[in-house]
Amino acid sequence: MPKTLCLIILLLPAVVAQPQVPTPLWSRGYSIIPAPKNVTLGRDDLALDTSWVVDTGKRGSAEIAVRSLLRGFRDFHALELRTASGGNSVIRLAVVPGSVVTHAGAEIDRQAYRIRLAPQRIEITGNTDTGLFYGVQSLIQLARRDAHGKLVVPEGEIEDWPTFPLRFLHWDTKHHQDRMDTLKRYLDWAALLKVNMIGFELEDKFEYPSYPIIGAPGAFTTQQLQEIVDYGLERHIQVVPQIQSPAHMAYVLKHPEFSQLRSDGNNYQACLCDERTYKLIFSMYDDVIRATKGVDYFFVSTDEVYYAGIDKRCGKPYNPVNRSLMWVEFVQRAHNFLSKRGRKMLIWGEYPLLAEHVNLLPPDIVNGVSSPEYLATENKLGIRQLIYNSMQGAERLFPNHLALETDYLNLDGDEGFAEGRLAETFRNITSGAVRRNGRPVGVYGAAWDDSGLHDETFWLGWSAIAQYGWSDGRPSVDQHVAEFMRLYYGPKVTNMIEIYRNLQRQARAWQATWERVRSRVRGQGYAHWDGRKGVGDAIRWDLVLDPPALPALPDLKLKPSFTEKYHHFLNIARARTLENDQLSLALQSNMRLASRNRYNLEVLLAINKFIGHHWQLLEGLASAEQSLEEAQAASAKQNHAVAVGELVAAYAKIDALVKEGEKTFQELVAVYEKSRYPKGQSVGGRSFVHIMDDTKDHWADRTADMGFMMQPEREIGLDAYLKDLRKILETYAQQHSVPVDRLGEVRLED
Numbered sequence: 001m002p003k004t005l006c007l008i009i010l011l012l013p014a015v016v017a018q019p020q021v022p023t024p025l026w027s028r029g030y031s032i033i034p035a036p037k038n039v040t041l042g043r044d045d046l047a048l049d050t051s052w053v054v055d056t057g058k059r060g061s062a063e064i065a066v067r068s069l070l071r072g073f074r075d076f077h078a079l080e081l082r083t084a085s086g087g088n089s090v091i092r093l094a095v096v097p098g099s100v101v102t103h104a105g106a107e108i109d110r111q112a113y114r115i116r117l118a119p120q121r122i123e124i125t126g127n128t129d130t131g132l133f134y135g136v137q138s139l140i141q142l143a144r145r146d147a148h149g150k151l152v153v154p155e156g157e158i159e160d161w162p163t164f165p166l167r168f169l170h171w172d173t174k175h176h177q178d179r180m181d182t183l184k185r186y187l188d189w190a191a192l193l194k195v196n197m198i199g200f201e202l203e204d205k206f207e208y209p210s211y212p213i214i215g216a217p218g219a220f221t222t223q224q225l226q227e228i229v230d231y232g233l234e235r236h237i238q239v240v241p242q243i244q245s246p247a248h249m250a251y252v253l254k255h256p257e258f259s260q261l262r263s264d265g266n267n268y269q270a271c272l273c274d275e276r277t278y279k280l281i282f283s284m285y286d287d288v289i290r291a292t293k294g295v296d297y298f299f300v301s302t303d304e305v306y307y308a309g310i311d312k313r314c315g316k317p318y319n320p321v322n323r324s325l326m327w328v329e330f331v332q333r334a335h336n337f338l339s340k341r342g343r344k345m346l347i348w349g350e351y352p353l354l355a356e357h358v359n360l361l362p363p364d365i366v367n368g369v370s371s372p373e374y375l376a377t378e379n380k381l382g383i384r385q386l387i388y389n390s391m392q393g394a395e396r397l398f399p400n401h402l403a404l405e406t407d408y409l410n411l412d413g414d415e416g417f418a419e420g421r422l423a424e425t426f427r428n429i430t431s432g433a434v435r436r437n438g439r440p441v442g443v444y445g446a447a448w449d450d451s452g453l454h455d456e457t458f459w460l461g462w463s464a465i466a467q468y469g470w471s472d473g474r475p476s477v478d479q480h481v482a483e484f485m486r487l488y489y490g491p492k493v494t495n496m497i498e499i500y501r502n503l504q505r506q507a508r509a510w511q512a513t514w515e516r517v518r519s520r521v522r523g524q525g526y527a528h529w530d531g532r533k534g535v536g537d538a539i540r541w542d543l544v545l546d547p548p549a550l551p552a553l554p555d556l557k558l559k560p561s562f563t564e565k566y567h568h569f570l571n572i573a574r575a576r577t578l579e580n581d582q583l584s585l586a587l588q589s590n591m592r593l594a595s596r597n598r599y600n601l602e603v604l605l606a607i608n609k610f611i612g613h614h615w616q617l618l619e620g621l622a623s624a625e626q627s628l629e630e631a632q633a634a635s636a637k638q639n640h641a642v643a644v645g646e647l648v649a650a651y652a653k654i655d656a657l658v659k660e661g662e663k664t665f666q667e668l669v670a671v672y673e674k675s676r677y678p679k680g681q682s683v684g685g686r687s688f689v690h691i692m693d694d695t696k697d698h699w700a701d702r703t704a705d706m707g708f709m710m711q712p713e714r715e716i717g718l719d720a721y722l723k724d725l726r727k728i729l730e731t732y733a734q735q736h737s738v739p740v741d742r743l744g745e746v747r748l749e750d
Contacts, residue, residue: 166442391461490595680704
């Protein structure tokens with residue numbers, strides 16, 4: 001085994017399986033996310049009250065560590081601390097280089113801190129300002145109310161530093177744009193969890209001054225993006241721009257101005273054999289660099305470049321070797337461009353890169369998603385990796401965070417994770433291939449916007465990235481989930497773990513109770529992965545239901561279909577309706593009990609109500625079909641007034657379902673838009689240009705607005721169905737002289 005590889009394994013070994021016992025702090029009723037490295041506890045608890053003061057030492061009261069400490073104790077614990085140079089009970093802040101010895105290198109050393117907790121004296125010491133800030137975040141989390149209502153911390157000492165220098169959370173804005181105050185709140189919570197990197201996938205949510213047509217209406221300006229970056233930098237977080245190129249560029253190539261750059265005519269990828277592509281992409285890079293001053297990194301993406309070299313203008317055979325070499329050329333040129341501008345480059349190193357060409361990559365890049373076959377060469381070159389983890393794939397409405405029955409998994413390409421994504425993340429970070437055989441410099445928690453999930457549904461997953469990117473295989477996933485619920489919502493909420501599990505079950509059941517059919521919305525897709533050429537090779541799928549059959553005139557003959565065809569869906573709906581109602585009540589109860597992040601509960605409640613309408617839809621359509629059967633039976637007995645009454649009942653049921661569905665959807669949109677701008681908004685006379693990606697089948701790009709969430713129900717065609725049913729009803733009533741005053745009321749003769 002090469003010496004360098006031996007050294008790597010010594011520096012960052014895969015974590016040996018440990019007994020999953022509670023951590024010392026958790027055993028005493030205390031909690032810090034992420035779990036500290038070294039904890040020594042005394043017997044006693046220390047009470048904190050207004051007699052305590054904060055001695056800032058050489059730090060001014062405006063410094064972020066001081067402000068964060070004061071605000072944290074006020075917001076989390078309702079304790080107003082004040083700054084003073086001395087007192088009987090003191091929290092003292094200090095930066096002392098080298099005070100905590102990590103033996104883990106400079107990048108980690110600078111993030112280390114120590115907290116000493118003794119009667120009338122708490123000392124928070126950081127190796128640097130960053131370490132001090134992290135120590136403050138730990139103390140804020142550590143304090144809790146005891147059984148008598150006193151705010152307490154344990155006596156003892158904590159020494160702590162991260163396992164990995166870089167800990168990335170992913171903000172994907174393909175299909176939505178968060179409001180500025182939302183992103184600042186996200187940064188505050190990321191800082192509390194000691195996250196220090198954000199991969200900000202901007203897509204068209206930035207103005208791109210060099211090519212203003214690319215920026216969507218209302219996109220962040222250069223000044224606004226810099227404001228977000230500066231807010232993060234103050235909290236020791238780099239907001240790293242992540243620019244999709246040369247693939248996943250529909251947000252650019254959909255515009256006619258760039259039609260000549262479309263690779264093989266599709267808007268998914270830019271042609272790499274046209275110098276105008278490089279001019280366009282590098283101008284976009286420059287625009288973003290100017291709006292992210294103070295950031296060291298730049299994420300070039302380079303993922304899923306399916307068609308490198310496919311164009312006739314490339315002049316070379318389109319084969320795996322040439323695809324790989326063209327991808328490498330793009331990486332080399334992008335690296336040269338960014339290096340001259342002082343940015344370290346991160347990439348997605350994957351298809352079409354061949355293992356034999358890894359040695360052509362620049363040695364100082366960071367690979368965000370390294371394949372096992374690349375690792376030996378990357379290690380030899382000195383290339384570092386991120387341990388990639390996905391917090392969401394193709395799940396609709398809510399992610400697969402936790403272990404769940406497998407009945408509703410593996411839908412729409414969803415990889416499932418019957419054990420839950422958190423358990424997968426724990427294993428991947430502690431003992432996955434990159435951890436075992438690579439040189440990881442950090443972790444990455446992807447949260448893709450492809451299915452349109454609200455970012456509030458990602459916080460449990462994001463917290464797991466923060467936890468296991470810092471701690472070394474501790475605590476257990478179960479403990480982490482419990483700690484997260486207490487931290488994120490406050491100590492008084494109840495049953496949040498079961499609420500998450502039940503909402504996950506509801507979402508998977510929702511996803512399972514639609515029929516998958518060839519898309520009526522999208523044409524057949526552009527093939528990918530194996531380099532096949534041409535439209536029509538990839539099938540697109542829609543979720544839909546067939547409505548009940550309509551009765552036929554003159555005698556209302558009917559061939560019932562809905563209940564029989566969807567009997568399994570109906571069984572699921574009946575099994576989940578009560579659970580849905582109970583879940584809404586539990587969420588409503590916790591709205592009162594939560595001391596923070598109530599908006600998150602609003603989002604979960606809106607999602608649950610949206611799912612609950614689906615159960616009503618299924619059962620309501622089955623009930624309407626039963627009314628149509630009753631109408632047929634009454635007609636056969638020549639009881640025409642009853643038949644008309646049953647037709648009216650069927651109409652009224654379906655009409656109510658349509659109205660209730662639209663109302664529930666609008667309530668969902670209203671809740672979502674408290675934290676984000678309207679999807680596909682028009683601003684300043686500019687309208688959003690909506691064209692679906694040629695290659696990727698993202699649910700959220702089906703419509704310019706949030707209508708994609710209602711599209712399965714709208715595709716049933718219930719509005720047209722009601723018009724047809726009304727004609728049948730009125731014709732039948734007229735033929736049999738049954739008075740109908742107005743639809744919904746039938747006047748029966750004595």
